[in-house]
Amino acid sequence: MLLAQSRFAPASLMGKVGLTLGAAALIALSAKVQVPFWPVPMTLQTMAVMGLAVVLGPRLGLAAMVSYLAAGLAGLPVFAGAAAGPAYLAGPTAGFLLGMAAAMLVTGHLAQGRATLGRGLAMLAGLATIYVPGLLWLSNFVPSERVLAAGFTPFILGDLVKLVVALMLIEGVRRITARR
Incomplete structure (x- = not known):
């Protein structure tokens, strides 16, 4: 069973909506x-x-990401910087944002029922799912020989560290709640 649904969220529709909107707000804050x-x-x-994605699973994770993107499209300043609106999703980061939606599905699906190592590998698959459309879309804005230098090289080490931190947080919370 998924971590958030089994420990924190009620099974009701309102509980799932609240969890989804809270997750969308967390994505906005992280931006x-x-x-x-x-x-x-x-x-x-x-x-x-x-x-x-690991905590919510593929469906609620995708719902959270779609809610976040919809809020930005509607003009709420949820994206990085002070930008919002449809024009932002036509810019250089659009491929990464859409890749994040796909990564919610990939990571959430692969992480279900897995132990720590499996969750970490699911996160790596999700990270690849973010980078592929992100770099492809970015190639519309920078010369092809600079795509990796603009959208991959400066970020990959930090992203790998962020995955480890996320995994450690998830495991820490899981262990604390398992004691109760």
Whole structure:
């Protein structure tokens, strides 16, 4: 059973909606913690998305990511920086954001019922799911020989560290709640 659904969320529709909206808010907050790079800023979103995918599973994780994207499309300033609206999703980071939605499905599905190592491997698969469409879309904005330098090389080490931190947080909370 999924961690959040089995320990924290009620089985009711309202409980799931509340959990989904809370997760979308966490994704928005993680976008605001950033190191400004161009054309793609470094944020804590990969940590939030991967952690939420493991905890919520594929369906609620995807619902949270879609809610986050819908809030940004509607004009709420949830994206990195102060940007919002449809124009932001036509910019250089759009592929990464859409990859995060796909990563919710991939990571959430692969992590179900797995132990710590399996969850970590699911997160790595999710990270690849973010990078592939992200780099492909970014190639519309930077010359192809600079795509890796603009959208991969400065980020990969930090993303791997964020995955380890997310995994440690998940395991810590799981152990604390298992004692109760």
